[in-house]
Amino acid sequence: MIQGGLLCEKGVFMYGDFILRLLVAGLLGGVIGWDREYRAKEAGLRTHFLVALGSALLMIVSQHGFADVLDSSGVRIDPGRIAAQVVSGIGFIGAGTILIQKQFVRGLTTAAGLWATSGIGLAVGGGMYWIGVCAMLLTLVGLEFLTIVFRNVGEHSSYLVFSTTDAENLKRVTNELRLKRYRITNYEVQRELLEHKEIFRVSMVIKTKRYLDESELFLFMQNLPDLTLERLS
Numbered sequence: 001m002i003q004g005g006l007l008c009e010k011g012v013f014m015y016g017d018f019i020l021r022l023l024v025a026g027l028l029g030g031v032i033g034w035d036r037e038y039r040a041k042e043a044g045l046r047t048h049f050l051v052a053l054g055s056a057l058l059m060i061v062s063q064h065g066f067a068d069v070l071d072s073s074g075v076r077i078d079p080g081r082i083a084a085q086v087v088s089g090i091g092f093i094g095a096g097t098i099l100i101q102k103q104f105v106r107g108l109t110t111a112a113g114l115w116a117t118s119g120i121g122l123a124v125g126g127g128m129y130w131i132g133v134c135a136m137l138l139t140l141v142g143l144e145f146l147t148i149v150f151r152n153v154g155e156h157s158s159y160l161v162f163s164t165t166d167a168e169n170l171k172r173v174t175n176e177l178r179l180k181r182y183r184i185t186n187y188e189v190q191r192e193l194l195e196h197k198e199i200f201r202v203s204m205v206i207k208t209k210r211y212l213d214e215s216e217l218f219l220f221m222q223n224l225p226d227l228t229l230e231r232l233s
Helices: 002-038 045-064 067-073 081-096 108-125 129-149 168-179 214-222
Strands: 099-101 104-106 156-164 183-194 197-208 227-232
Touching: 002 045, 002 108, 002 129, 045 081, 045 108, 081 108, 108 129, 156 168, 168 183, 168 197, 168 214, 214 227
Parallel strands: none
Antiparallel strands: 099 104, 156 197, 156 227, 183 197
16 A cells, blocks of 8 residues: 555656646747747747647657556667657748748748757756756847847848839839948849739848848838838848
């Protein structure tokens, strides 16, 4: 009876620890996701929360999910076998956040953040709480602090799409960009006829030494007659 009670108590403790691991992993992933949500990225709070939670769950199952089979049959397996597949499997989710248009690539940092979040989930799922916390803090440093430090280092890209029925607006926009010392690296104009009106649809990639002041450019383009801003990111 005493031995049975001890085994029961041990089982309750183990499952309590597993639930704690899931909660901590979800919390750490949620913190990173909140940062991405605040920055209006493709993968936000829910995605990062689920990636960290799922990674922790798979790590727990990989380490402890087959204990009864191993005890009864004497079979030996690699406890990291399932968890190893998370690293490659997360690539499919990360690939979905990457957008490639013209010479413009978006989402690489978000994909890398998801990969780091899955690693945090695996660490916490393996019981390494403090490693997970430290990794979460370092991930936030990489996403926020390093962005501030290297804001004016190198060139940054932005993608601009707008349509207009006034051909003069094309000159006005390009002159404004050159005045602000923005460099246009890709420029494409498509002409369409709609209800006897000629519409110019323009897409361009802009490179700058500093981040594009989107609010200022947005206000400038909104004040132009017969122009519709479709995308600025």
